[in-house]
Amino acid sequence: MRFTKMHGIGNDYVYVDCVRQKPPADPAGLSRAVSDRHFGVGSDGLILICPSERADARMRMFNADGSESEMCGNGLRCVAKFVHDHGIATKPRLAIETGRGVLTVDLEVQSGKAVRVRVNMGEPILESAKIPTTLPGDPPVNVPITFDHPQGQLEVTCVSMGNPHAVAFVDEEWLRAGDRDLVATVGPKIENHAAFPRRINAHFVKVHSPNEVTMRTWERGSGITLACGTGACSVCVAGVLTGLTGRKLLAHLPGGDLELEWSEADNCVYMTGPATEVFTGEWPTA
Numbered sequence: 001m002r003f004t005k006m007h008g009i010g011n012d013y014v015y016v017d018c019v020r021q022k023p024p025a026d027p028a029g030l031s032r033a034v035s036d037r038h039f040g041v042g043s044d045g046l047i048l049i050c051p052s053e054r055a056d057a058r059m060r061m062f063n064a065d066g067s068e069s070e071m072c073g074n075g076l077r078c079v080a081k082f083v084h085d086h087g088i089a090t091k092p093r094l095a096i097e098t099g100r101g102v103l104t105v106d107l108e109v110q111s112g113k114a115v116r117v118r119v120n121m122g123e124p125i126l127e128s129a130k131i132p133t134t135l136p137g138d139p140p141v142n143v144p145i146t147f148d149h150p151q152g153q154l155e156v157t158c159v160s161m162g163n164p165h166a167v168a169f170v171d172e173e174w175l176r177a178g179d180r181d182l183v184a185t186v187g188p189k190i191e192n193h194a195a196f197p198r199r200i201n202a203h204f205v206k207v208h209s210p211n212e213v214t215m216r217t218w219e220r221g222s223g224i225t226l227a228c229g230t231g232a233c234s235v236c237v238a239g240v241l242t243g244l245t246g247r248k249l250l251a252h253l254p255g256g257d258l259e260l261e262w263s264e265a266d267n268c269v270y271m272t273g274p275a276t277e278v279f280t281g282e283w284p285t286a
């Protein structure tokens with residue numbers, strides 16, 4: 001099975017072209033195997049690029065633990081780059097089908113290759129009743145929830161971009177990785193908190209100014225990653241909801257920067273950032 005390793009500001013996945021080859025029989029198991037950083041390719045998960053009847057391509061996304069997510073922002077930019085650069089559809093504007101519907105993507109192309117991608121990530125979902133995949137018992141997404149943590153209490157604001165996110169605004173200390181890494185300690189507690197029966201992605205955000213933040217992420221199903229695109233979109237929305245930021249945001253993540261805007265005109269969140277192909281390879285199949 002041919003694969004391509006790609007990343008969006010360090011959020012790396014193994015991509016499989018299922019338009020031109022047979023899809024894997026067990027994508028969850030394959031994701032666990034390829035993601036292993038010692039015994040596999042090494043990645044935050046697996047993304048399948050599939051044919052679509054409604055769009056130029058359809059993406060399916062699996063976390064490193066094999067769980068399937070509805071959406072992946074950094075992955076979507078890479079899927080769009082793959083679809084363009086590998087000739088599946090060569091237009092500068094693409095439509096990609098995801099777990100949250102068909103999203104529109106604009107490519108910045110240099111010497112025939114997509115280098116930067118702007119995605120209309122759709123409207124944030126701020127009532128759990130509107131999330132198609134919500135199970136009974138999911139929390140209302142626009143209500144702060146309180147957790148115990150080593151420094152006292154932590155409040156999170158929940159936002160869905162198709163997949164669920166909990167955003168905590170914190171101080172500088174949370175940005176430091178190392179022995180006493182707060183994200184590694186508290187992240188899994190939030191991910192698996194009883195309030196979130198489907199688990200959740202957790203983001204820890206330091207606000208520098210109304211237009212600039214630094215954030216770190218603990219991802220549902222993959223742990224600490226260098227970036228999370230849907231997470232950065234949810235941070236932009238949570239910042240507006242809490243009055244801490246404006247609608248345009250530059251987010252610094254460990255793997256690089258993303259530009260975000262929650263548009264007043266159409267209520268959609270726009271995310272702009274790079275997409276990078278690293279290498280291709282062959283994964284043995286039985």
Ligand SMILES: N[C@@H](CCC[C@H](N)C(=O)O)C(=O)O
Pocket residue numbers: 011063068069070071072073074075163164201219220221222225227228229230231
């Ligand atoms: N890194 C992604 C999000 C991947 C899915 C997430 N872990 C989930 O389970 O919802 C992004 O860039 O959005």
